[in-house]
Amino acid sequence: MExxxxxxxxxxxxxxxxxxxxxPNGNSxxxxxxxxxxxxxxxxxxxxxxxxxxxxxxxxxxxxRSQFLIVTGGLGPTEDDRTCSAAxxxxxxxxxxxxxxxxxxxxxxxxxxxxxxxxxxxxAELPEGAVKIGLEMAGFFLEHEGVPxxxxxxxxxxxxxxxxxxxxxxxxxxxxxxxxxxxxxxRVQGLFxxxxxxxxxxxxxxxxxxxxxxxxQGRENxxxxxxxxxxxxxxxxxxxxxxxxxxxxxxxxxxxxxxxDVLEKVVGRLLRQSGWRMAVAESCTGGLLxxxxxSVPGASDYFDRGFVTYSNRAKMDxxxxxxxxxxxxxxxxxxxxxxxxxxxxxxxGAEVAAAVTGIAGPGGGSPVKPVGTxxxxxxxxxxETVEKHLFxxxxxxxxxxxxxxxxxILWRCLTDDSxxxxx
Amino acid sequence: MExxxxxxxxxxxxxxxxxxxxxPNGNSxxxxxxxxxxxxxxxxxxxxxxxxxxxxxxxxxxxxRSQFLIVTGGLGPTEDDRTCSAAxxxxxxxxxxxxxxxxxxxxxxxxxxxxxxxxxxxxAELPEGAVKIGLEMAGFFLEHEGVPxxxxxxxxxxxxxxxxxxxxxxxxxxxxxxxxxxxxxxRVQGLFxxxxxxxxxxxxxxxxxxxxxxxxQGRENxxxxxxxxxxxxxxxxxxxxxxxxxxxxxxxxxxxxxxxDVLEKVVGRLLRQSGWRMAVAESCTGGLLxxxxxSVPGASDYFDRGFVTYSNRAKMDxxxxxxxxxxxxxxxxxxxxxxxxxxxxxxxGAEVAAAVTGIAGPGGGSPVKPVGTxxxxxxxxxxETVEKHLFxxxxxxxxxxxxxxxxxILWRCLTDDSxxxxx
Numbered sequence: 001m002e003x004x005x006x007x008x009x010x011x012x013x014x015x016x017x018x019x020x021x022x023x024p025n026g027n028s029x030x031x032x033x034x035x036x037x038x039x040x041x042x043x044x045x046x047x048x049x050x051x052x053x054x055x056x057x058x059x060x061x062x063x064x065r066s067q068f069l070i071v072t073g074g075l076g077p078t079e080d081d082r083t084c085s086a087a088x089x090x091x092x093x094x095x096x097x098x099x100x101x102x103x104x105x106x107x108x109x110x111x112x113x114x115x116x117x118x119x120x121x122x123x124a125e126l127p128e129g130a131v132k133i134g135l136e137m138a139g140f141f142l143e144h145e146g147v148p149x150x151x152x153x154x155x156x157x158x159x160x161x162x163x164x165x166x167x168x169x170x171x172x173x174x175x176x177x178x179x180x181x182x183x184x185x186x187r188v189q190g191l192f193x194x195x196x197x198x199x200x201x202x203x204x205x206x207x208x209x210x211x212x213x214x215x216x217q218g219r220e221n222x223x224x225x226x227x228x229x230x231x232x233x234x235x236x237x238x239x240x241x242x243x244x245x246x247x248x249x250x251x252x253x254x255x256x257x258x259x260x261d262v263l264e265k266v267v268g269r270l271l272r273q274s275g276w277r278m279a280v281a282e283s284c285t286g287g288l289l290x291x292x293x294x295s296v297p298g299a300s301d302y303f304d305r306g307f308v309t310y311s312n313r314a315k316m317d318x319x320x321x322x323x324x325x326x327x328x329x330x331x332x333x334x335x336x337x338x339x340x341x342x343x344x345x346x347x348x349g350a351e352v353a354a355a356v357t358g359i360a361g362p363g364g365g366s367p368v369k370p371v372g373t374x375x376x377x378x379x380x381x382x383x384e385t386v387e388k389h390l391f392x393x394x395x396x397x398x399x400x401x402x403x404x405x406x407x408x409i410l411w412r413c414l415t416d417d418s419x420x421x422x423x
Numbered sequence: 424m425e426x427x428x429x430x431x432x433x434x435x436x437x438x439x440x441x442x443x444x445x446x447p448n449g450n451s452x453x454x455x456x457x458x459x460x461x462x463x464x465x466x467x468x469x470x471x472x473x474x475x476x477x478x479x480x481x482x483x484x485x486x487x488r489s490q491f492l493i494v495t496g497g498l499g500p501t502e503d504d505r506t507c508s509a510a511x512x513x514x515x516x517x518x519x520x521x522x523x524x525x526x527x528x529x530x531x532x533x534x535x536x537x538x539x540x541x542x543x544x545x546x547a548e549l550p551e552g553a554v555k556i557g558l559e560m561a562g563f564f565l566e567h568e569g570v571p572x573x574x575x576x577x578x579x580x581x582x583x584x585x586x587x588x589x590x591x592x593x594x595x596x597x598x599x600x601x602x603x604x605x606x607x608x609x610r611v612q613g614l615f616x617x618x619x620x621x622x623x624x625x626x627x628x629x630x631x632x633x634x635x636x637x638x639x640q641g642r643e644n645x646x647x648x649x650x651x652x653x654x655x656x657x658x659x660x661x662x663x664x665x666x667x668x669x670x671x672x673x674x675x676x677x678x679x680x681x682x683x684d685v686l687e688k689v690v691g692r693l694l695r696q697s698g699w700r701m702a703v704a705e706s707c708t709g710g711l712l713x714x715x716x717x718s719v720p721g722a723s724d725y726f727d728r729g730f731v732t733y734s735n736r737a738k739m740d741x742x743x744x745x746x747x748x749x750x751x752x753x754x755x756x757x758x759x760x761x762x763x764x765x766x767x768x769x770x771x772g773a774e775v776a777a778a779v780t781g782i783a784g785p786g787g788g789s790p791v792k793p794v795g796t797x798x799x800x801x802x803x804x805x806x807e808t809v810e811k812h813l814f815x816x817x818x819x820x821x822x823x824x825x826x827x828x829x830x831x832i833l834w835r836c837l838t839d840d841s842x843x844x845x846x
Contacts, residue, residue, distance in 0.1 A: 017636070017638065018451075018452075018455070018468070019455055019464065019465045019466065019467075019468065020455060020456070020459050020464065020465075021452055021453075021454070021455030021456025021457070021458070021459050022456070022636075022638060022647065023452075023638065024447065024448075024449065024451075024452035025447075025448060025451065025452065025468075026447065028441075028447075028448065028470075029441075029444055029446075029447035029448065030444075031444075032441070032442055032443060032444030033443070033444025033445070034444070035444070036443050036444050037444075041442065041443065042442045042443075043442065043471075043472060043477070044442075044469065044470065044471055044477075045441070045442065045448075045469070045470040046467065046468070046469050046470075047451075047467065047468040047469075048466075048467055049466060049467075054466070054467075213439075213440070213445075215440065215445060215446065224445065226443075280710075280731070282710075285714070286710075286713050286714050286716070286717025286718070286722070286726075286729070287703075287705075287709075287710030287711065287712070287713030287714035287717065287729050287731065288710065288711075288714040289710070290709050290710030290713075290731040291708070291709050291710035291711040291714050291822075293709070294709025294710065294731075294733060295709070295818070295819065295822075297784070297785055297786060297818055298786065299709070299733070300733055300734065303709075303733050304733060304734045304736070304737060305730070305731055305732055305733055305734060305737035305741065306709070306710050306729075306730075306731030306733070307728070307729075307730070307731070308703070308710065308713040308717075308728055308729030308730070308731065309728055310717060310722070310723055310726050310727060310728055310729070311723065311727045311728060313727070313772075314727060314728035314771070317770075318728065318741075347740075348737070349736075361720070362720055363720060363721065395718070395720055396718065399714075399718070
């Protein structure tokens with residue numbers, strides 16, 4: 001078997017808008033994760049502003065320490081786009097016009113009845129020896145001292161297209177003998193990170209080529225397993241074995257899924273298996289729970305309807321919650337949550353219903369029911385449950401936590417009745 | 424007037440999880456934007472992995488070229504947290520134990536009946552001369568050759584707290600004579616970026632200290648105005664003047680708001696002013712439109728209820744859409760969208776209603792009604808309107824575009840009837 005080495009590269013993202021905090025650097029996350037899935041890794045990500053000297057300095061340094069270099073941004077037609085001239089400077093090359101591409105641009109401009117301008121002409125300028133990549137978008141490739149350098153536009157859609165159709169295939173061809181990496185995410189519900197750490201403390205999978213990591217993700221925790229091997233098959237075997245051990249130690253009933261199996265997908269799958277349909281009744285979450293459930297393609301197979309009963313009148317009209325119940329206990333209360341779920345179930349003619357009522361704030365709290373108090377109910381043909389929670393954070397955090405917890409409760413109700421407290 | 428200089432610093436974010444694409448670098452966006460609003464700017468953001476030599480190299484370089492340095496991540500109690508030892512190495516300092524903090528940690532551990540461990544002891548180790556910041560979280564401060572260096576935890580909530588309560592106040596004290604920056608965002612609806620660029624082409628506000636930028640934000644476009652001046656008052660005056668010119672050229676009826684005035688807030692304000700209440704009926708957006716409307720605190724003043732009528736039965740039951748209408752035209756059609764809005768309005772006893780029905784995909788499309796086809800209706804006491812749109816992208820993109828467009832239509836209906844096509 002040939003010797004395999006880790007292939008690592010650098011990413012440089014150019015743009016004042018990132019340094020000024022106008023936009024998040026979404027491109028770097030996408031590039032890092034796509035590369036990783038193909039067995040390449042980044043060992044540094046640098047963001048610089050739209051200044052030629054700064055960009056040139058970073059390019060020079062990055063190319064000398066990397067096996068490949070990816071650069072995004074600063075390639076447009078306007079004055080503040082300095083990446084191309086910076087590359088020429090960093091790599092000691094003249095700036096030349098790509099005559100073929102210039103010709104093509106002129107043709108396109110004529111078709112669209114656009115006057116030829118200096119801005120358009122700039123788009124055809126490249127560092128000497130570079131090859132234009134991408135049509136109707138910025139981008140070029142050049143090799144410098146044996147290091148492939150890919151210059152991509154900052155526009156996310158264009159960058160993504162060039163990355164998957166050009167950069168990654170080219171890298172795969174250049175580095176055929178590299179390691180294969182495979183990742184698995186184990187999604188854990190209802191345990192704190194420290195408790196997961198405690199349960200997995202003794203587990204060491206490095207001897208089988210698997211590294212274990214932890215990532216708290218809001219209301220759920222991820223255990224990530226990274227396998228490195230000579231082939232995809234080898235990685236898959238290693239992952240499967242490590243995964244089995246992790247799930248054993250954590251407890252299978254705390255694991256809701258793997259990889260992309262978000263909770264709403266798992267809930268949908270359970271509903272489809274049982275042949276049950278569901279309805280949702282929401283107050284403080286204002287439609288978010290229905291939205292999460294219906295974000296899964298094909299949700300119409302099991303989702304019938306949602307009631308966003310924001311006013312008390314709506315709770316009475318649409319869900320038959322008795323007015324006295326609201327008067328006595330308040331709209332944010334255990335009995336009202338339960339009646340909302342029951343009402344939704346009956347009115348929709350569905351087998352399953354979930355209901356959420358709470359105080360998302362910032363106003364509306366009281367000493368007895370502070371902001372963040374949320375009641376969540378779930379009813380199925382086999383079980384009725386209602387839970388009180390106190391979530392922290394701002395309005396958005398509280399609504400997000402309430403939705404995720406409602407999905408957790410639905411998941412538990414649909415998998416195993418014994419885990420939940422029943423009324 | 425004293426001479427003012429721009430205060431620029433570097434940000435170093437540490438973590439394999441960012442380089443491997445496991446999580447986006449949300450911390451850097453938050454830090455950049457918070458600093459900017461206080462008159463500081465970043466001129467470089469570097470992300471490195473959890474390797475001591477790499478971190479030390481970057482710290483050494485960054486501190487020599489910056490007026491301040493912020494570092495996040497790699498400060499926890501576990502083996503892969505290398506930032507503290509890297510800082511000791513980079514700045515040529517011994518690693519020492521902060522006895523006071525160690526004492527405090529021991530007390531906390533005893534209270535919680537936790538055994539004292541090497542991991543806990545590591546939390547009290549700091550580079551010599553550093554000052555511990557933050558309680559019950561990682562973090563320290565040190566000054567190196569006159570440059571303040573803030574080491575913050577990677578946990579977003581903890582980082583944010585230390586940034587706003589400690590780092591920024593300290594920076595403000597250290598650099599009193601800096602420029603003030605103020606930013607204004609003009610939110611433009613219904614115009615392409617190129618058209619906005621054309622209308623603003625002749626406008627140059629640099630002589631009044633204001634820079635103009637463009638940021639496409641999905642379905643709306645932002646014109647950003649950046650003022651730099653000696654005082655907040657000066658900036659405010661400059662911004663107000665530039666803003667007036669921008670709005671004149673773009674057309675006031677295309678501007679929905681400024682700064683944080685998201686469309687759902689503007690719509691809410693218009694409803695509150697008119698004293699009207701609203702209801703929402705949704706099919707393909709599955710609750711997202713209601714969720715956006717109710718994301719605004721106090722939305723209960725004008726939002727009554729939402730109907731997530733996913734099944735045809737739900738559209739008939741809850742909104743009185745005639746079954747024959749669905750049979751003849753299909754659930755995704757102009758007349759059904761309009762009937763949904765009318766039904767929602769009547770059933771909720773509200774003045775205003777919006778309805779969305781469409782094909783979010785990936786399945787369910789046809790040659791006549793491809794994936795992305797969405798009908799959006801809006802009814803008020805003065806106007807009834809329905810629009811057909813064809814959105815591109817995946818399921819999430821299409822649902823997002825539909826919600827934003829529905830809010831645009833609501834906004835136009837509530838501001839000026841003459842802009843919309845009436846049936």
